[in-house]
Amino acid sequence: MFSLGTAAIVFALIFPVELPDKTFIATLVLATRYRPLLVWIGVTAAFAVQTLVAVTLGGLLAQLPKQPVQALAGAMFLVGAFLLLRGAGQVDEQEAAVEEEFAAKVRGPATGLRAVGASFLVLFLAEWGDLSQLLTASLTARYQDPVSVGVGAFIALATVSALGAALGRQLLRRMRLATIRRTGAVVCLALAVITLVELIRG
Template sequence: MFSPTVIAVVFGVIFLAELPDKTALASLMLGTRYRAGYVFAGVAAAFVVHVALAIAAGSLLHLLPHRWVQGVVGLLFLGGAAMLLLSKGEDEEEVRPPASQSFWKVAGAGFTLILVAEFGDLTQIMTANLAARYGDPVSVAIGAVLGLWAVAALGIFGGQFLMKRVPLSLITKVAAAVMVVLAGVSLYEAIAG
């Protein structure tokens, strides 16, 4: 059985915690480059795994060395920023038409990016804590997954909307700059402890 109250509370907490996080940025970038439905399928699947891991191993996440997790996340952000800046020349501003993109390739990219970037993230730890607090893993899982999916959908479809109004080169440069800042914050936390 599940509790609608717990689902609503967890949804609100996770949605608000994830909204300013890297997931919205990653989803936005994927949404500007690929078919939205394909991206969402991969991202949604990654979040199901993300939440299942949080619920199943919630107490163990607190035992992971925070410095190592932040260091890896910081390096992943730097790598992502480098990939964004180096992947296309200025003369290649066109995005391939969605019809030429494989569902499995796009969904797999979204799945991998989110699964790796979100491992040990605040929302995963919060989900584990909420599951322990409420003693209702099913309700917590439903609320957390729905909250994460809502943020991803906003990012993906926001990316599609943005592409119609802003040049891809500008979006890429801004996203890379944000990733460098996030990398700096993560690396600082890894070093400072």
């Protein structure tokens, strides 16, 4: 059964994690070569597949005994917080490097389905095993609600990619990526604490 509250929690976690990440930068670069709408369609299709895989993995983890699953989920939230905090100070330099990396992967102009397919392929190959996927799997195991978690994660990813395609360069000039990354770390840390408390009480 779908839970709007769970989907909103997942969105609130995944969105700040992905906003300064490769997802945003890759979409921005692709949108400079192809029509932004075609880029967004291809990118969100890739995210749909990746979210489905992450939710499926989390659903399998949820079949294990509850305490080990909670401990694993809490550990993943702590790892997420650590990675986000560690990278916050160098996020601007990382942004430039990632942009250069994806610019080298994009080949020539393309239109129609070729642009959609190229955008799908770039994101599909680049984003396996990244933090948002690991968090999506952990959240699925924690809440045991794959539909709500999957919807929340997918909408967050689709929103980030839409911002990257439509307003990427303008947003990069106006927002502080380090602050967004630290916000994501705080959310991860809060979830880790909540999960630990539930584990101790259980």
